[in-house]
Amino acid sequence: MIKLSGLSKKYGETFVVKNADAIFPKGEVTAIIGPNGAGKSTLLSMASRLTESDAGQVLIGDKLLAEWNSKELAKHLAVLRQSNNINMRFTVRELVSFGRFPHSQGRLTKADYTIIDNALSELGITYIKDKYLEQLSGGQRQMAFIAMVVAQDTDYIFLDEPLNNLDIKHSVEIMQTLHRLAAELNKAVVIVIHDINFAASYSDNIVAMKNGEVVCAGKVDGVIKEEVMELIYEIPFAIHVINGKKVCLYFNS
Amino acid sequence: MRDRIKISVLVFACLGIISWFIGQGLTVDNYQFFLKLRFPKVLAIVLAAIAISASSLVFQTITNNRILTPSILGFDSLYLLIQVLIVVGFGTTSVLVIDAIPNFLLSTTVMIGFSLLLFHFYFKRGSSNIFTLLLIGVVCGSLFTSMAGFLTMLVDPNEFAVIERAMFASFNNINAALVYWCTIPLVLCFAYLFLSSRKLDVLWLGQDNATSLGINTKRLTKQMMVVITIMVAIATALVGPVLFFGLITVSLTREIFDRFQHNFLIIASSLLAVFFLVSGQWFVEKVLTFQTTISVIINLVGGSYFLLLLLRNKIN
Amino acid sequence: MFSKQLYSKQHILAASIFIVLALSSLLLGAANVTLAGLFSGDEHAYDIYLISRIPRLLAIVLAGAGLSIAGLVLQQIMQNRFASPSTTGTIDCALLGYVVSLIVLQQASQWSYLAVIFTFAVFGTLLFVRILQQIQFKSVVMVPLIGIMYGNVVSALTTFLAYKNDLVQTMSSWSIANFASVLQGNYEILYLAIPACLLAYYYASQFSAASIGQSFAKNIGLDYQKIVFIGVVLIAISTASVVMIVGVIPFLGLIVPNIVSLFMGDNMKRILPWTAYWGVILVLACDILGRLIIFPYEMPISMIISIFGGIVFIYLVLKDKANA
Numbered sequence: 001m002i003k004l005s006g007l008s009k010k011y012g013e014t015f016v017v018k019n020a021d022a023i024f025p026k027g028e029v030t031a032i033i034g035p036n037g038a039g040k041s042t043l044l045s046m047a048s049r050l051t052e053s054d055a056g057q058v059l060i061g062d063k064l065l066a067e068w069n070s071k072e073l074a075k076h077l078a079v080l081r082q083s084n085n086i087n088m089r090f091t092v093r094e095l096v097s098f099g100r101f102p103h104s105q106g107r108l109t110k111a112d113y114t115i116i117d118n119a120l121s122e123l124g125i126t127y128i129k130d131k132y133l134e135q136l137s138g139g140q141r142q143m144a145f146i147a148m149v150v151a152q153d154t155d156y157i158f159l160d161e162p163l164n165n166l167d168i169k170h171s172v173e174i175m176q177t178l179h180r181l182a183a184e185l186n187k188a189v190v191i192v193i194h195d196i197n198f199a200a201s202y203s204d205n206i207v208a209m210k211n212g213e214v215v216c217a218g219k220v221d222g223v224i225k226e227e228v229m230e231l232i233y234e235i236p237f238a239i240h241v242i243n244g245k246k247v248c249l250y251f252n253s
Numbered sequence: 254m255r256d257r258i259k260i261s262v263l264v265f266a267c268l269g270i271i272s273w274f275i276g277q278g279l280t281v282d283n284y285q286f287f288l289k290l291r292f293p294k295v296l297a298i299v300l301a302a303i304a305i306s307a308s309s310l311v312f313q314t315i316t317n318n319r320i321l322t323p324s325i326l327g328f329d330s331l332y333l334l335i336q337v338l339i340v341v342g343f344g345t346t347s348v349l350v351i352d353a354i355p356n357f358l359l360s361t362t363v364m365i366g367f368s369l370l371l372f373h374f375y376f377k378r379g380s381s382n383i384f385t386l387l388l389i390g391v392v393c394g395s396l397f398t399s400m401a402g403f404l405t406m407l408v409d410p411n412e413f414a415v416i417e418r419a420m421f422a423s424f425n426n427i428n429a430a431l432v433y434w435c436t437i438p439l440v441l442c443f444a445y446l447f448l449s450s451r452k453l454d455v456l457w458l459g460q461d462n463a464t465s466l467g468i469n470t471k472r473l474t475k476q477m478m479v480v481i482t483i484m485v486a487i488a489t490a491l492v493g494p495v496l497f498f499g500l501i502t503v504s505l506t507r508e509i510f511d512r513f514q515h516n517f518l519i520i521a522s523s524l525l526a527v528f529f530l531v532s533g534q535w536f537v538e539k540v541l542t543f544q545t546t547i548s549v550i551i552n553l554v555g556g557s558y559f560l561l562l563l564l565r566n567k568i569n
Numbered sequence: 570m571f572s573k574q575l576y577s578k579q580h581i582l583a584a585s586i587f588i589v590l591a592l593s594s595l596l597l598g599a600a601n602v603t604l605a606g607l608f609s610g611d612e613h614a615y616d617i618y619l620i621s622r623i624p625r626l627l628a629i630v631l632a633g634a635g636l637s638i639a640g641l642v643l644q645q646i647m648q649n650r651f652a653s654p655s656t657t658g659t660i661d662c663a664l665l666g667y668v669v670s671l672i673v674l675q676q677a678s679q680w681s682y683l684a685v686i687f688t689f690a691v692f693g694t695l696l697f698v699r700i701l702q703q704i705q706f707k708s709v710v711m712v713p714l715i716g717i718m719y720g721n722v723v724s725a726l727t728t729f730l731a732y733k734n735d736l737v738q739t740m741s742s743w744s745i746a747n748f749a750s751v752l753q754g755n756y757e758i759l760y761l762a763i764p765a766c767l768l769a770y771y772y773a774s775q776f777s778a779a780s781i782g783q784s785f786a787k788n789i790g791l792d793y794q795k796i797v798f799i800g801v802v803l804i805a806i807s808t809a810s811v812v813m814i815v816g817v818i819p820f821l822g823l824i825v826p827n828i829v830s831l832f833m834g835d836n837m838k839r840i841l842p843w844t845a846y847w848g849v850i851l852v853l854a855c856d857i858l859g860r861l862i863i864f865p866y867e868m869p870i871s872m873i874i875s876i877f878g879g880i881v882f883i884y885l886v887l888k889d890k891a892n893a
Contacts, residue, residue, distance in 0.1 A: 074465065081462075088457045089511065090457075090513060098458060102467040106452075106454065152465075325718065392879040395819050402871070403745055406869075552722075552729065556723075556725050563719070564699075
């Protein structure tokens with residue numbers, strides 16, 4: 001598992017993330033939720049070594065983040081951020097192939113190709129595998145990037161707002177895939193997500209943030225509660241249970 | 254594969270133009286003389302072409318930008334300043350002016366030394382935005398130009414004529430020994446770039462994705478910048494200010510070929526560069542009969558092409 | 570803040586600094602003249618002041634104010650704090666115009682030269698503005714880089730033409746900014762900077778609106794293209810006259826507006842007079858420095874400003890990144 005202790009990040013005099021603790025266990029999906037500016041993306045960034053923290057530490061498996069060699073870490077941890085604006089002409093397959101880089105350094109073997117094709121079918125995009133990225137819709141492009149992360153075949157997967165640009169059907173398919181990756185393949189999947197209902201339905205753990213601090217963290221049932229949600233989002237919530245899953249209603253406040 | 258066909262055509266074109274350039278007008282009587290004259294020149298052209306285009310291509314990958322070339326770091330202004338300082342400080346009869354080799358050694362040492370200093374200061378700050386580095390280079394370039402201009406005011410027309418020659422890149426008076434010596438470092442640098450191709454490919458995905466895939470982007474950038482600097486410094490000291498040549502070849506390469514792999518692109522752009530420079534030099538010698546230097550043509554053509562690129566929004 | 574008093578302490582301090590520097594400028598020089606000599610009717614002293622020292626001071630004031638304001642206007646219409654006549658190709662196009670006029674016009678009047686230089690500056694800048702409008706994603710720092718590449722291209726063309734006509738040494742030494750050659754009778758064109766600056770002040774609020782963006786400007790009924798065109802014309806007038814009379818002063822239009830806006834914000838009507846003021850002070854101070862360093866010889870101002878301006882520019886860039 002990954003354990004964050006006391007993580008902080010400052011820009012100038014302002015703390016963007018302050019003293020954050022969290023645990024990301026393997027075999028489970030953890031969702032990081034909170035309003036704009038809560039520090040969710042920054043927290044994810046620091047945990048995945050994209051950004052340097054100003055205080056605190058990250059424990060990945062049994063080694064501290066600082067002790068990991070980046071090349072070696074890439075075989076265990078994959079991260080995908082929000083904006084993916086690529087200028088070069090790649091086909092979907094070529095993009096997904098990059099996911100194998102930590103393992104094969106660009107020289108793809110037959111085993112690699114199998115993994116790549118599996119990732120493509122896992123995300124349901126085999127039918128567009130030879131299309132150029134620029135020909136795809138935003139949602140299809142997003143799926144391609146997620147397939148690349150899946151092809152990287154890591155124990156830990158970090159995704160920053162993976163459902164951006166995705167329509168309802170694709171969003172559900174992605175969340176189902178992520179849940180499957182965690183439950184069946186024992187990966188730790190960590191996502192920053194805006195839609196708390198998707199978070200409530202598909203994740204096992206929630207980390208709720210506000211103003212840079214972790215306000216509440218734990219199992220879904222312990223966090224998706226009206227008091228907690230209202231504290232974070234500052235609007236009235238009504239939480240119901242439908243088909244065994246918690247559903248938040250906040251639209252008509 | 255269409256790209257495969259294109260590059261085969263390019264290989265033949267290069268071999269053809271080189272053979273033509275070397276072999277034109279040779280007879281049994283004069284071949285020894287002409288070969289001794291032409292071979293180092295062609296070698297210099299080939300080396301310069303490869304150095305400039307390979308370094309420009311990798312530079313564009315690192316800066317994630319299709320408009321910039323290493324020349325923006327101010328090498329050309331620094332080179333000119335060095336030449337001016339030599340003339341002003343040592344006079345036109347100094348060995349540094351007359352003999353190409355000491356001049357070359359001094360120029361490359363200063364240029365590489367300056368860049369390394371710049372990189373050291375810059376990378377130590379922990380900043381990861383390369384544009385800042387480029388702007389600093391630009392500022393330095395402007396300073397060098399001011400200083401060179403100031404010193405130019407102090408020299409008489411004879412001395413200025415010597416300086417003026419350094420303002421334009423030229424293959425017309427290449428020192429053969431120098432060319433042979435340059436081959437080794439340039440080949441080594443080129444090999445280094447070529448062997449880093451796969452890592453550079455990953456950079457196409459952006460900094461964050463590259464980091465996620467295990468690439469130490471900061472270290473890679475630093476390494477590439479050092480190698481690029483050495484190649485550009487050597488090319489500039491060997492041939493003169495090279496300004497836009499890298500821009501033309503790299504842009505054309507990207508337009509003509511579809512592939513994204515660096516190992517392919519580096520070779521393709523090198524071949525294209527060799528073809529253009531050899532034909533350009535032939536043009537200067539046979540058609541324009543040495544009335545001008547090749548750098549003037551390059552700058553005009555390259556400059557116009559650059560403007561065209563911008564207008565057609567073929568960048569980013 | 571400036572409240573009831575018509576002339577606050579700030580204004581008095583500002584005026585005093587200027588007077589001190591101006592006097593220093595007037596008194597400094599190779600010729601042995603003093604104010605006393607001037608007032609006692611010494612004709613030689615009178616000549617020196619009238620023909621050389623006072624015109625020099627006036628040229629400095631006009632150039633300093635003109636270029637600084639040109640930079641400010643450019644920054645507003647380009648929506649980029651690193652835009653300036655040196656980073657948008659304006660100065661390089663003006664230089665091209667100068668070389669062309671040298672070749673084509675030969676012995677014509679100063680006004681014909683100015684017309685050619687001005688035309689090149691206007692068209693060159695408009696071309697760059699148009700190019701920039703086409704480029705989609707541009708980081709703040711990329712705009713001056715593109716502008717510099719563009720300027721380099723134009724310079725290459727200029728150098729080629731100069732080379733073909735044996736003008737390279739002339740051009741190169743002439744383009745290094747030097748106030749030493751300013752004499753009564755050959756600098757009057759610089760007075761064009763005055764109407765340019767006044768018009769800039771008149772259109773200031775429109776420039777401010779344009780600086781927010783094209784769609785915003787259209788939204789409030791502003792003719793965006795027209796205001797950009799007016800801005801470019803004003804910039805070109807100032808730049809062309811300074812380039813023609815004085816030479817190339819690098820970075821001035823870049824650093825002065827940026828430093829002023831650091832302290833006073835971006836409201837153009839408010840900062841325009843102060844931009845002009847500080848531009849004058851900077852050029853004056855650098856000119857005096859240039860005259861003192863290797864007295865009685867002069868170090869050209871472009872070198873001093875290159876160093877100082879360069880350092881400030883780098884500082885601004887680094888500061889910008891840190892906050893981004």
